[in-house]
Structure formats: C-alpha cells, structure tokens
Amino acid sequence: xxxxxxxxxxxxxxxxxxxxxxxxxxxxxxxxxxxxxxxxxxxxxxxxxxxxxxxxxxxxxxxxxxxxxxxxxxxxxxxxxxxxxxxxxxxxxxxxxxxxxxxxxxxxxxxxxxxxxxxxxxx
Numbered sequence: 429x430x431x432x433x434x435x436x437x438x439x440x441x442x443x444x445x446x447x448x449x450x451x452x453x454x455x456x457x458x459x460x461x462x463x464x465x466x467x468x469x470x471x472x473x474x475x476x477x478x479x480x481x482x483x484x485x486x487x488x489x490x491x492x493x494x495x496x497x498x499x500x501x502x503x504x505x506x507x508x509x510x511x512x513x514x515x516x517x518x519x520x521x522x523x524x525x526x527x528x529x530x531x532x533x534x535x536x537x538x539x540x541x542x543x544x545x546x547x548x549x550x551x
Contacts, residue, residue, distance in 0.1 A: 530538070
C-alpha cells in the first residue's frame with residue numbers, strides 16, 4: 429500500500445488555476461440577462477411593494493380611527509359620570525338646604541306672603 433504523499437506546490441497551483449478556469453467558463457456560459465424580463469420583474473416587485481404600502485396605510489388608518497373612537501367613548505363616559513356627580517351634588521345641596529332652618533327674615537317673608545295671599549283670596 430503506497431503511503432500518502434501530499435501534493436507539491438506546483439500541483440496545488442495547477443489545481444487552483446484549473447478551478448479558476450472552470451469557474452470562468454461556467455460564468456461565460458451563463459445566458460445574458462434579458463432586460464425585458466428584468467423590467468417586468470422590477471415592475472411586479474414595485475406593484476407588490478405598493479400594495480403592501482397601501483395595506484399598511486389602511487391598517488394604520490383603521491387603528492387611528494379605533495383609537496379616536498375609544499377616546500371619544502371614554503370622554504363620553506367621563507362626561508356622563510361628571511353629570512351624574514353634579515346631579516348628586518345638587519340633590520345633596522337641595523336636601524341640606526331643606527334641612528337647615530330658615531332665617532328669621534325668610535320666615536317673616538313667607539308669613540307675609542301667605543297673609544297677602546289669604547287677603548287677596550278673601551276680597
């Protein structure tokens with residue numbers, strides 16, 4: 429059995445040169461680029477990118493609309509809560525006013541009004 433013999437420097441250079449030559453011939457054998465086909469592919473790619481951009485814009489618009497509706501709904505809820513709070517405060521103030529005794533001047537004015545009404549009815 430023969431022993432393994434490493435290739436010499438000249439063998440390695442020759443192998444590299446033949447590999448380089450083989451790559452060059454493969455590159456030269458490649459068919460030329462068809463400009464019409466490239467233009468068609470470029471137009472298709474640009475149309476696809478434009479469709480994607482339109483879809484993204486539509487999604488962003490829908491998201492902004494949803495956010496605006498949510499903010500509007502929240503503002504309406506807050507206004508309703510504020511209105512209920514104001515009504516409750518007014519009712520509490522009315523109840524407090526009814527429970528506080530009238531001043532002497534208010535009592536005299538009410539008595540005088542009743543007296544005047546009675547006099548007017550009897551005439």
